Amino acid sequence: MTGVYVLGVGMTRFGKHPDKDAADLGSAAFQEAVTDAGIEPRQIEAAYCGHVFQGMVTGQRILAQVGLAGLPLSNVENACSSGATAIREASLAIRAGEHDVVMAVGTEHLTTKFRGALTPDPSDPEAAVGATMPSVYAMRARRYMEEFGMTRRQLALVAVKNKRNAAANPLAHFRKEITVEDVLESRPIADPLRLHDCSPVTDGAAAVVLVSDRAVKKLGNGRAIRLAASTLFTGTVDVEPTTMTFEPLTHKTALAAYERAGIGPEDVDFAEVHDCFSIAEVLRVEGLGLFERGAYPGAVERGEADIGGRLPINPSGGLLGKGHPLGGTGVAQVVELVRQLRGEAGDRQIEGAKVGLAHCRGGKAVGIEGAACTVQVLVK
Amino acid sequence: MTTAQPETVPKSFRPVEFEVTAGGEGFLLGSRCSNCGAHFFPVRQACSGCLHADLETVRFSTTATLYTFSVVRQSTPDFAVPYALGYVDLPEGVRVMAQLTGRDPEDYQIGMEMELVVEPFGADEDGNEMTGYRFQPKEGSQ
Incomplete structure (x- = not known):
């Protein structure tokens, strides 16, 4: 083949x-x-x-x-x-x-x-009781904070990092750095998430x-x-409730991609992951096996996910900083991987990167963990 | 002696997922696999555990444990904000999203014991009030 x-x-x-x-x-x-x-x-x-x-x-x-x-x-x-x-x-x-x-x-x-919050399809039973995408991720954030002791400040640092990266990306929606205080003082959307925790329209x-x-x-x-791997799975219907602080769908899609590419998570030099919300980045990178479960908030605090850190996450600015035009998002992630691997990423260039990973996850339907998940692995 | 009948049976906002009886009781509806016993919400055509296609529609318990929750501040056009939204785990092993009621938005706690309450839930195209479900903390739940 x-x-x-x-x-x-x-x-x-x-x-x-x-x-x-x-x-x-x-x-x-x-x-x-x-x-x-x-x-x-x-x-x-x-x-x-x-x-x-x-x-x-x-x-x-x-x-x-x-x-x-x-x-x-x-x-x-x-x-x-x-x-x-x-x-x-x-x-x-x-x-x-x-x-x-x-x-x-x-x-x-x-x-x-669309204006404001994205919602599941109106036919969905969860949409009928008032589900919005921010509220679903807010609920996951609250549960993650309860289980792993993540602080609201640690979560804000994800948005601060991605907006900083976006400021160095001439094609990004947002070009302005923000502080933790900016995040914590922005408009409440769905507790505990605020405006700066959410990707823009x-x-x-x-x-x-x-x-x-x-x-x-x-x-x-x-x-x-x-393009060493391009894998896709859809979420399964659980036969009993499972944790919402880990993503089996992301994990399964990543494992298939690692196998196809002949690498392991330890070989990934940087990643673009689907940070539609600040908490989403936490769940993605842990599901991908790039960070241990519960470890990412501390890693972000220590700068490990920064450009120049041990494992840069969302150097483009991600969905939070670069923006999230739904259909464009997954392709733009691969564009960023290519530009980084070619050494054409300008002020946000990661030095010496050989393996990049892109992760997308989309859609909400009642009873399904996630509708569609993709992982792409690019190798120089 | 005759029993007083309500003039009309309350109209469920989502009859496939939520049954309201003439007496005003409400039940979430789902599927039970007649082969392996797994439960699903909402109703499914086949079991995702064993792929058996003979599922029966059942009424679920009206008690639950609060798995997590949020208070929605930026709404869809259909609901006034703020409203509390949660995932509750039913004894059948099913997790259901529902609005929460009975406390101030800040006073819910993960792990609370909850119960289903039948409440007005929007209006149909002709302006008739519909009935839906919310979950509230059981009396004495911390």
Whole structure:
């Protein structure tokens, strides 16, 4: 079976784009990825487009804008893992031998679709009793604080770190550093979480060109990064209640990725993880096996997750700092991994990184731990 | 002697998950696997434990333990803030999300013993009041 490489990447600025729509943003990222790959647009053989709230055939609207209507394209929806799932589908098309050069693009114009808190689908029994995504993570935070003694200040440090990283990322939604006090004094959203514990409503898009062994030999620009694993699982229905302070779904998806990539968590040099809320980063990195259970809040306090620390987490600024345009998020994580591994990350560059991991987790449905989880491993 | 009947049976806000009897009692509904005995909320078509597809719909206990909770300050359009929201664990081995009632938002504690109460819960498209469930701390629960 062929290997898969990321040959080109593109990404719009994340933030508010009142003068553009999801297809405009997706098209800009698409064209940048083609240029970055050093290929001609006609060399793209197929495409996958991840988005959540952008309506029918958003991917086809992108193709029409960039002059490539006619290609095989699938639109992919997996909540906040939609873009990451598009990458997985693109990689499978290459591994299957069907295509050699495939685009995965993720886009979202969220500011025109949502205000305030995201909620599960209205048909869901938990939505019917008032569930919001912040409140679900707030409940997990409260339980984690009770079980592991995490302080509110320690949790705030996750947001402080990610906003600091975002300040060094020219494409991030937020470019301003904040303090612990800023977090603790921000508007209450769902106790114990406050505004700065929550990712913003963001517009943006990202795109990656994936290629086969054969294509990387022919087209390789010397900057290709190997996609060593791209795994996906959905959450299971528990037959009895399990802990909400650890993520079996994240753990299972990570183990499959480590096995596929032939590495262990100790080999990961840095990671982009799905920090939709400050507490989410804690749960993700522990589920991924990058930090021991209960150990991450202390590690953040000691600077271990900073750029320059033992294991940098979310050097891009993460969802908290860079922003969270749902469909764009998972693709943008891989863009960051590629830029870091190429040494093109500017002021937020991690020195000497060889292995990067990206983790997405999205969606809420009653009785399921999490709807969709992806882990991608990129190796220089 | 005749028993007084209520004029109308209270209307459940979610009849598939919550049954309200003519007498005004309320029960969460779910599935019990007739093969392995596992319980599920809400009703499922097959057992996620053993994949047996013969499940019976059952009424769950009305007591529970509070697993965790939050107080929602930024709401959806459907609910006035603040409201307390929690996950409660039922004796059948099922965790259910529910709004909490009976205490000030700051006075709930993880591990509290809770009980289901039937309360007005929004209105249908015609403006008729509907009935739903909340959980409140049992009397004497700390």
